[in-house]
Amino acid sequence: MDEIVKIIKNEDKKNPLTDEKIASMLKINREEVTQYRLENGIPDSRERRKPYLYEDAKKILSEDKEISDRKFTKRLNDLGYDISRFAASQVKKEILSSELIVADNVKYNDDGKDDGIGRESDFMSFKEIIGHDGSLKTQISQAKAAILYPPHGLHTLILGPSGVGKSQLAEAMYEFAIESGMLKDGSPFVVFNCADYADNPQLLMSQLFGYVKGAYTGAESSKAGLVEKADGGILFLDEVHRLPSEGQEILFFLLDKGKFRRLGETDSERQANIMLIAATTENPESSLLLTFRRRIPMVIELPPLKDRPFYERYEIVRHFFSKEAFRVNRPIIVKKDVIRALMLYDCPGNIGQLRSDIQVACARGFLNSLDSKSDEIVLNLSDLPNHVRMGLLKVNKREPEIEKYLNNDMIINSDERNKMLPKEDRYILPDEIYQFIEERFNELKNQGLANDDIYKIVGRQVEMELKRFANNIKSNVVVSKRELKEIVGEKILYAVENAVKIAKQNYKNVQDNLFYSLAIHLGAAYERLKSGKTIINPQLENVKREYTNEFIVARKMVDRINKDLGIELTEDEIGFIAMYLRTFSTNVDKEKGRVGVIVLTHGHVAGGMVDVANKLLGVNIAVGIEMSLDESPENALERTIEVVKKVDEGKGCLILVDMGSLITFGEIITKRTGIQTRVIGRVDTVMVLEAVRRAIIPDATIDEIADALDENKTYVGHVEGVKDSNKLPKAIVTICITGEGTALKIKKYIEDEIPGVEKIIKIIPVGIFSKREIDEEISKIRSKNNVVAFVGTIDPKIDDIPFIPVEEIMNGIGLERLKKMTGMDIKLNSRLKDIIKEDLILYNFDATVKSDVIDEMVELLEDKGYVDDRFMLSVYKRESMGATWMKGGIAIPHGDTKYVTKPAIAIAKLKKTICWEGDLETDLIFMIALKEDSKDYMLDLYKVMTDEKIVNELKTAKDSAQIKDIILKYTIPSN
Numbered sequence: 001m002d003e004i005v006k007i008i009k010n011e012d013k014k015n016p017l018t019d020e021k022i023a024s025m026l027k028i029n030r031e032e033v034t035q036y037r038l039e040n041g042i043p044d045s046r047e048r049r050k051p052y053l054y055e056d057a058k059k060i061l062s063e064d065k066e067i068s069d070r071k072f073t074k075r076l077n078d079l080g081y082d083i084s085r086f087a088a089s090q091v092k093k094e095i096l097s098s099e100l101i102v103a104d105n106v107k108y109n110d111d112g113k114d115d116g117i118g119r120e121s122d123f124m125s126f127k128e129i130i131g132h133d134g135s136l137k138t139q140i141s142q143a144k145a146a147i148l149y150p151p152h153g154l155h156t157l158i159l160g161p162s163g164v165g166k167s168q169l170a171e172a173m174y175e176f177a178i179e180s181g182m183l184k185d186g187s188p189f190v191v192f193n194c195a196d197y198a199d200n201p202q203l204l205m206s207q208l209f210g211y212v213k214g215a216y217t218g219a220e221s222s223k224a225g226l227v228e229k230a231d232g233g234i235l236f237l238d239e240v241h242r243l244p245s246e247g248q249e250i251l252f253f254l255l256d257k258g259k260f261r262r263l264g265e266t267d268s269e270r271q272a273n274i275m276l277i278a279a280t281t282e283n284p285e286s287s288l289l290l291t292f293r294r295r296i297p298m299v300i301e302l303p304p305l306k307d308r309p310f311y312e313r314y315e316i317v318r319h320f321f322s323k324e325a326f327r328v329n330r331p332i333i334v335k336k337d338v339i340r341a342l343m344l345y346d347c348p349g350n351i352g353q354l355r356s357d358i359q360v361a362c363a364r365g366f367l368n369s370l371d372s373k374s375d376e377i378v379l380n381l382s383d384l385p386n387h388v389r390m391g392l393l394k395v396n397k398r399e400p401e402i403e404k405y406l407n408n409d410m411i412i413n414s415d416e417r418n419k420m421l422p423k424e425d426r427y428i429l430p431d432e433i434y435q436f437i438e439e440r441f442n443e444l445k446n447q448g449l450a451n452d453d454i455y456k457i458v459g460r461q462v463e464m465e466l467k468r469f470a471n472n473i474k475s476n477v478v479v480s481k482r483e484l485k486e487i488v489g490e491k492i493l494y495a496v497e498n499a500v501k502i503a504k505q506n507y508k509n510v511q512d513n514l515f516y517s518l519a520i521h522l523g524a525a526y527e528r529l530k531s532g533k534t535i536i537n538p539q540l541e542n543v544k545r546e547y548t549n550e551f552i553v554a555r556k557m558v559d560r561i562n563k564d565l566g567i568e569l570t571e572d573e574i575g576f577i578a579m580y581l582r583t584f585s586t587n588v589d590k591e592k593g594r595v596g597v598i599v600l601t602h603g604h605v606a607g608g609m610v611d612v613a614n615k616l617l618g619v620n621i622a623v624g625i626e627m628s629l630d631e632s633p634e635n636a637l638e639r640t641i642e643v644v645k646k647v648d649e650g651k652g653c654l655i656l657v658d659m660g661s662l663i664t665f666g667e668i669i670t671k672r673t674g675i676q677t678r679v680i681g682r683v684d685t686v687m688v689l690e691a692v693r694r695a696i697i698p699d700a701t702i703d704e705i706a707d708a709l710d711e712n713k714t715y716v717g718h719v720e721g722v723k724d725s726n727k728l729p730k731a732i733v734t735i736c737i738t739g740e741g742t743a744l745k746i747k748k749y750i751e752d753e754i755p756g757v758e759k760i761i762k763i764i765p766v767g768i769f770s771k772r773e774i775d776e777e778i779s780k781i782r783s784k785n786n787v788v789a790f791v792g793t794i795d796p797k798i799d800d801i802p803f804i805p806v807e808e809i810m811n812g813i814g815l816e817r818l819k820k821m822t823g824m825d826i827k828l829n830s831r832l833k834d835i836i837k838e839d840l841i842l843y844n845f846d847a848t849v850k851s852d853v854i855d856e857m858v859e860l861l862e863d864k865g866y867v868d869d870r871f872m873l874s875v876y877k878r879e880s881m882g883a884t885w886m887k888g889g890i891a892i893p894h895g896d897t898k899y900v901t902k903p904a905i906a907i908a909k910l911k912k913t914i915c916w917e918g919d920l921e922t923d924l925i926f927m928i929a930l931k932e933d934s935k936d937y938m939l940d941l942y943k944v945m946t947d948e949k950i951v952n953e954l955k956t957a958k959d960s961a962q963i964k965d966i967i968l969k970y971t972i973p974s975n
Helices: 002-010 019-026 030-039 045-063 069-078 085-097 099-108 137-148 166-180 201-209 245-257 290-294 310-328 336-344 350-369 386-393 399-405 432-446 451-473 481-488 490-506 513-530 540-546 548-565 571-585 606-617 633-647 665-673 685-695 702-709 740-753 771-782 806-811 813-822 830-834 850-863 871-880 935-945 948-955 960-969
Strands: 156-159 189-193 234-238 275-280 298-301 332-334 377-379 410-412 596-602 622-627 653-657 677-680 730-736 762-767 786-792 803-805 841-845 904-917 920-929
Touching: 002 019, 002 030, 019 030, 045 069, 045 085, 069 085, 085 850, 137 166, 137 298, 156 166, 166 189, 166 234, 166 275, 201 245, 245 290, 310 332, 310 336, 310 350, 310 399, 310 410, 336 350, 336 386, 336 399, 350 377, 350 386, 350 432, 350 451, 432 451, 481 513, 490 513, 490 548, 490 571, 513 571, 513 606, 513 685, 540 548, 540 571, 548 571, 596 606, 596 633, 596 685, 606 622, 606 685, 622 633, 622 685, 633 653, 633 665, 633 806, 653 665, 653 685, 653 702, 665 677, 665 806, 677 702, 685 702, 730 740, 730 771, 730 813, 740 762, 740 786, 740 806, 740 813, 762 771, 771 786, 786 806, 786 813, 803 806, 803 813, 806 813, 830 935, 830 960, 841 850, 841 960, 850 871, 850 904, 850 920, 920 935, 920 948, 935 948, 948 960
Parallel strands: 156 275, 156 298, 189 234, 234 275, 332 377, 596 622, 596 653, 653 677, 730 762, 730 786, 786 803, 841 904
Antiparallel strands: 332 410, 904 920
8 A cells, every 4th residue: 555655656747557557567357456455535547637637727728718729639639648539529629618717707897806705616606516526527617617707608408318317407507697796696597397388389388489369278477488587597498308399499599699579579679688408308400400400509417326436326326315304303224235236226217316215225225213212213124116217127237336435334414415416306205204114103103003004004005106207207208299200290180189199099008119119010011002001900800800999099090090091901901000909099918928939139329229129119119239349250149048037928029139149049048948929030120110119000910010021031032953963062051940041041050151152062951840741851961962061950860971050150160171171262352452451550559549540540540531530539439338349459449420421441460569458459440431331341340350360460550451351351252
């Protein structure tokens, strides 16, 4: 420990040592250094450098605020700092957007003098927010800049899921505006939740903008709206995506011109000077009008709880327990297992849900403590809700980090000082809950009931209240119809709205999901009819018999749809709509189960597609599995098997995959687990929507869904006959136990992985259902072919012919065996020649740190027009999630595809090896700038990066031209 202090004391103050470097010097674990630092209040390397860096940076900026990022970085490096251009630009932005603007702000006082406004660091508004100097530091800096921007601040949009603290940040921004002098004491802060009136747009608009007498039925006198009340202050609109288009347009005009009209007002305009802060849980690009978004220059995105560091989560947990200790006026002792569960469990409602779960635990603990003589409430694992206790089962690679918080039980006194956190009322149990528990306990005690009986009675009543409370905070996903319109069109939406009205006239409990499911279904049906295709409902007769009432109502709905769209839907379609009506107007029969939908892709694609499908249809059926670029197929297979076991409800799982290397998973999974699977060898968002939409219906079968989706049979081909049977050409037989379809897919996969193999050797797919069939079919094939190998899921046990299991084909071993049999080398497809350019290759690039490489490579791509100026930040954001490093010492940094103008791959061969992250080193970097439709390029590049022979040649290349030649010489012409 003394050595750590000594090293830190003598380090270069401009370039402090990281915990990793200190640990390396002392030959100890990094965790030991980190723990010692935290226990003794020693800041990390960035914070230790900050005072020196910011002081020098301010001096440079005071001389020239317009200095370019490149020159600014050079000036800092000349002063002895080892800093990248990206990091320097972030420092520059933070200083210019906050501290220097505060200094400028003093000049805006009427008398031109400093009226006592203190330094920004003295303000308390944001310091009470947990994470203000940690994970929320950037967001707080943005919030300050928005308030201080002259003359009246910047309109701001706060993004983030429910419960992350959007309302809290807005309130802190208002307090900061008062503290900094941007607003006078007593300036209005008006809060309005657009969701409160979302079902009545007219009432929502009247609340916001006011109305004149007679504007609508019931408007008996004129009334000012919230905009007028917020004049001279801040208007905070929560859930702004629920504001209708006309409301957004009026608000845009207000922000643009400072003018508006009350509802019903035609001959005059009113003025209001407001700063708008809006918040939404939705994607602003799909839920807010472009014109409205353009008037909100500042966008602040708050992270979900799962992305916050453990030390902040621990502080948040402690804070909420202190809140409850104060409310109940008793100390609370929290056992270590309780803390561990709260630190690890999945909390989709974020900080708000964490608070409610802690309150539930405290209510149960309070009840259990009433008969004890102790004044303390002791919380055990049994007091936590079930879903929180499941946190103990979570396998988390960062779990060791929380052990430092679990040395002792947490002891909370009732007078601990509280910091600010989200205050959403729906997350707070009423204060009366503890009073109710105590009064009811004493009442039953006086009646002579035993403690066990009292606990059961009161516990049951408390559980009912807690369930009501939990339902109140449950996140109800509301999808913008504008989002749906992009998929199915306005015409379909109109028809569906009218059809759903008919459904609601006949059923009182129709769920919103019916609208979205019916819209997706009708969109597909309409396209089928236009192209002359029809669909058969295999459940039609059963629906007529079992769902008689639903079928009658569905017929009425179809009559209206036919009228609105000018089409003629068949009785089969009526049956489908009756099934939806049954599903979304009554409780689904859980015992029937549904078909599971799993989307399996390379890269970060599957999650986005299943989120869209689940969200649009208001369900949680689809599950996404994402493979990293360097993940082995065996590992992905094991993960998929676990998901299938978890998802299966007895009707099997449909698996949609994005490339040939995954199509054989279904056969293997079924063989190992006994769970029925079907694999579709292609996937896109619309396809996932269609799969989920069909899987919603409990009566749907896996074969019905798969057959409807896989109409084009992407991986099904035709077996050509042998032109000259006398020559007995060499052949490989792909064989499976469930039919020819999977054998064809195995054939296609081999052809994909060994380009040109079909020119050397014949591949014959065979589906086998019995031992007799095996013998007959193989005998027939061998009479015309020299079979050199069987590949598949079942070994036909022919002594003189080797069998290669599908698993070996997947992990590459089997492919190597096939290569030797055919005498082929695996070559790459020549598509790479389109994106491997010599002017994008940096040879012997001299870099010392990772950021130097990223900056130079992104600038190169940007200068050549391959990416725009937002690509740089997206690369660093991706790096912050974890090292983009592959086995073999290759780094593959990459950014968001939406910032790519045209596909390209930049390559850097470094002069010397550098540390990429932790103990991972590299001297060969591929900067990937590909668009979403460039998957084929990535497949070819992956083959380059995983071929040891090619990588070794690249690392010993003499110049940029040779690097390009090495890659391209391993190609064959593409088909």
